[in-house]
Amino acid sequence: MKKDPIDELFDKPEGHFDTEAPRADHRDRFLEKLSACAGTKTRTGPPKNLWRTLSVAASLVVLLGLGWIVFRIPPPSPVDMAPETEEIQTNPELKRTQYYFSSLIREELQKIRENADTEETRTIMEDALERLALMENDYNKLEQELQRNGYSKKLLHAMITNFQTRITLLQNVMEQIEETKALKQVTQESHEENRI
Structure with a gap:
């Protein structure tokens, strides 16, 4: 009968296995070595708190840099706003x-x-x-305010909304006129049918 390859693996190192029992003071020696190592650091990597310290330091550097930039830039004065208004008007x-x-x-x-x-x-x-004349007056007031106060997103939005409202009004009026004409045509046709 032929042997399995696993049996051959265990037959080769026969006699080389460590079958002896440990010495009686083995446990005591192990505990002594363990307590001796506990007093010394065996860790070779960077300390655990180093990353936390570095991240706090980096955050402080960024905040100080932003603060320096913000406080060095002077706020715009009303005199500085005037050229911007002219720029918008000629934009x-x-x-x-x-x-x-x-x-x-x-x-x-x-x-x-x-x-x-x-x-x-x-x-x-x-x-x-x-109604268009009223909206045109409102638009003129918005233009005057733009010239007085300068650029404002709210003001420009209001101006565009005024235009859009006027266009919507005119489109609705055109629909009303078409509906009125269609209704008048239907009533004329029904009158003609009644006469016959």
């Missing part, structure tokens, strides 16, 4: 935006004037023109 982007919205308003007004050919539609158009 080509702002002028393009105003031109864009103004042209949309003109187009919508032209459509309304072309379609306001009856008494009812002219009344709707006149009411819309009154």
